Amino acid sequence: MKKLLIATTVALITLAGCGTNPSNAQIGTATGAVIGGAAGNALGGGTLGTVGGAAAGALIGNEIGKRQDQKR
Numbered sequence: 001m002k003k004l005l006i007a008t009t010v011a012l013i014t015l016a017g018c019g020t021n022p023s024n025a026q027i028g029t030a031t032g033a034v035i036g037g038a039a040g041n042a043l044g045g046g047t048l049g050t051v052g053g054a055a056a057g058a059l060i061g062n063e064i065g066k067r068q069d070q071k072r
Contacts, residue, residue, distance in 0.1 A: 003050050007037050025065035032061020 011030040036057015040049040 003041060003047075004034070004038050007054065008034050023065065024068040025062050028061035028063075028065025028068070029058045030061070032057035032059070032064075036060070 011034055033054045034057070037050050037054035039057070040051070040053015043049060044052065
């Protein structure tokens with residue numbers, strides 16, 4: 001749970017630091033990483049599960065965000 005809080009905090013700080021509005025791809029990447037990290041920790045446990053889930057979630061979230069950006 002502590003890792004999820006850290007990941008969420010880092011994602012929020014990263015997004016808050018953007019000078020312009022973030023694209024859907026950026027939002028999707030951050031959201032996917034947080035959700036994937038939480039799911040990986042819950043399913044696999046440990047650092048490897050958390051990091052693997054965050055990486056997979058970030059990739060999936062980025063692709064979904066890119067598709068939403070292309071529709072605009």
